[in-house]
Amino acid sequence: MVTFFSRNSRNQTCEKAAISIANYVKQVDLERICPPVVVLCALANAFSKWPRKKPMEDAVRKIAKQIQSIARIQDKNRNLSQFRPQELSNLANAFAKWPDEYMKPAALEIAKQIQDKDRNLSQFTPQGLGNLANAFSKWAGDEMKPAVLEIAKQIQTIAKIQHKNKNLSQFKPQELANLANAFAKWPDENMKPATLEIAKQIQNKNKNLSEFNEQDLANLANAFSKWAGDEMKPAVLEIAKQIQNLAKIEDKNKTLSEFTPQALANLANAFAKWPDKYMKPAALKIAEQIQNSKSLPQLRPQELSNLAHAFAKWPDEDMKPAVLEIAKQIQNRESLSEFTPQALANLANAFAKWVSDEMKPAVLKIAEQIQNKNKNLSKFNEQELASLANAFAKWPDENMKPAALKIAKQIQNKNKNLSEFNEQSLANLAHAFARWPEEESMKISVLEIATKIQTSDLSKFTPQNLANLANAFNKFFLETSADPFYEGLNRIQQFIVKSLQSWLNEMDFLSATMLLKAYSNHSDLYDQIADPLLKRIEILINGDDSKKRIKGINLETLGNLSMGLWPSLIKPSYSPLKTGH
Structure with missing residues (x-):
């Protein structure tokens, strides 16, 4: 009877009747229900059609406890071994409608059944496999992973079958999306092969993507992106x-x-x-939709952050309007306390891609949150701290300084040897703190970075990273060759002079001019480093796409170049100029 009601879950009369049955189930002794397999599965499956109703949740919780009791029975004819594939799938699917610690033990017992060597996964339908994987993924921990991995192996086996009615071609859009979404909860090399088989299905010309609903498309794209290499890209491009x-x-x-x-x-x-240019048109369509959406104020913090972070991958005038709308939402929010450290960092980093008066209020709101509301920055990881500091430094005034100072002090307290900071983070921090060279806390933090550089493998740093570091060290230079800032400059100079041509080929015009300017105050270091830098600048100016490069040069870059060339002008005997550079 309750199964009939669940097929009409939107009907109020059916809902009331189902609630009455759920209340009855809460009172009855489930041990006395016969046959337990059929009845328990039917009840759980039916009640799961109303996941927001408390009586249904309570009833399914009781069923989950009974499933745990059945699982403990030693007799295989009476424990979960007697449950058929569809019954296990329906139960797991029902428990996953309330993915909490109450339902987890029962779902875990079903997961153990899937791992059982006596359980043949070929007996499960595509829908059954999809529902199981989707259910287990609601508890994305180490306990559920082995069962999902068994399903992934089964998907690989099915993908090898030549007959279209028996391979992945028979899977419906939602089933493929549920499987990919589940595998992506553990985005490692073990789950990748099965996910790649699903990606190939999406690329298949016979697979009409118009049959996939919006949730399926989003889940598939999100899943494939967990392995952001060349193999998954074609499938995501089809979705785009x-x-x-x-x-x-x-x-x-x-x-x-x-x-x-x-x-x-x-x-x-x-x-x-x-x-790249292939993904941009689809991202731009989403940006236009967001820009004109009236539901923007209803977006959750994570959604706002993800959108801004994504659009900022194309930091041009096309994407700016949508990001600006998100910035206005941040600016108008009464509080940012609901935003996670990652969300705040991603938002600030995104807004900073467009350094304008329009974006500044939103970044300032984030800075105020960091300064006044986040009493302890220990929850922020290294990359988040670096991204925030880098964003605040794009508007290096007195309003942004307190938050940047707080990050500088956190760096000093958090990690004395800076071992957890990657190359990009170290460069961003140094570059940011150098915007306020008069502050002692900024100086101390950059001093620690300069010391760290002495033992770092500089080949892991990009040219832009080293340019930012050299620029920062130059700002704090104490006019003595004995201080760590000079030693940092010296280490970078030695690396660049001896670096491979392949590394130098990665250097852009901005990085080259920043480095030239940083060393223009150090005559003992300038002579050697100027030669490779000027050669690189010459190549960039005379290259095939030189017009495009020159068009992108701003006043800051020209200023860097002018100051960087100054030692050459006052020293006519300087060798690079004599050789025609």
């Missing part, structure tokens, strides 16, 4: 093309307006893993 097609449709029920904010955020985030 589908998004562009949907943006052209005039029917409101089939356009991007039907996508939830979370789906749009997941799609944008996925496309941004390959931030």
Whole structure:
């Protein structure tokens, strides 16, 4: 009877009747129910159609406890071994509607059944496999992973079958999406092969992506992006093309307006893993949808952060309007206390891609949150601290300084040897703190970075990283060759002079001019480093796309070049100029 009611879950009369049955189940002794397999599965499956109703949740919790009791029975004819594939799948699917610690033990018992060598996964239907993987992934810990891995192996086996009615071609869109989404909860090399087989299905010309709903497309793109290499890209590109097609449709029920904010955020985030000209059109369509959306104030912190972070992968005038709308939302929020450290860092980093008066208020709001509300920065990881400092330094005034100072002090307290900071983070921190060279805390932090550089493998730093470091060390230089800032400059100079041509080929015009300027105050270091830098600048100016490069040069870069060339002008005998550079 309750199964019939669940098929009409939107009908109020059916809902009331089902609630009455759920209340009865809470009182009855489930040990006396016969046959337990059929009845328990039917009840759990039916009640799960109303996941927001407390009586249903309580009833399924009781069923979950009974499943645990059955699992402990030693007799295989009476424990979970007697449950058929569909029954296990339905139970797991029901428990996963309330993915908490109450349901987890029962779901884990089903997961153990899936790992059982006597359990043949070929007996499970595509829907059953999809439901199981999706259910187990709601508790994405080490305990559930082995069962999901068994399902992943089964998917690989099915993918090898030649007959279309028996391989992955028979799987429906939602089943493929659920499987990929589940495997992506453990994005390692073990789950990758099965996910790649699903990706190949999406690339298949016979697979019509118009059959996939908005949630399926978002889940697939999000899953594939967990392995952001060349293998997954073609499938995500097909999804990107589908998004562009949907943006052209005039029917409101089939356009991007039907996508939830979370789906749009997941799609944008996925496309941004390959931030090239091929993914940009789809990301731009999402940006336009966000820009014109009236539901922007209802977006959750994580969704706002993911969208801004994704759009910022293409930091041009096309993306700016959408990011500016997100910035306004941040600026107008009464509090940012609900935002995680990662969300705050991603937002600040995104807004800082467009250094303008329009973006500044939102970044200042984040700075105020860091300064006044986040009493302890220990929850922020190294990359987040570096991203925040880098963003605040784009507007290096008295308003941003307190938050940047707080980060500098946190760096000093958090990690004396800076071992947990990667190359990009070290460069960003030094570059940011150098915006306020008069502050002692900034100086101390950069001093620690300069000391760290002495024992670092500089080949892991990009040219831009080393340019930022050299620029910072120069700002704090104490006019003595005995201090760590000079030693840091000396170490970078020695590396660049001896570096391979392949590393130098990565250097852009901005990095070269920043380095030239940083060493222009150090005559004993300048002579040797100027030669490779000037050669690189000459190549960039005379290269095939030199017009494009020169067009992108701003006043700051020209200023760097002028100051960097000054020692050559006052020293006519300087060798690079004599050789025609």
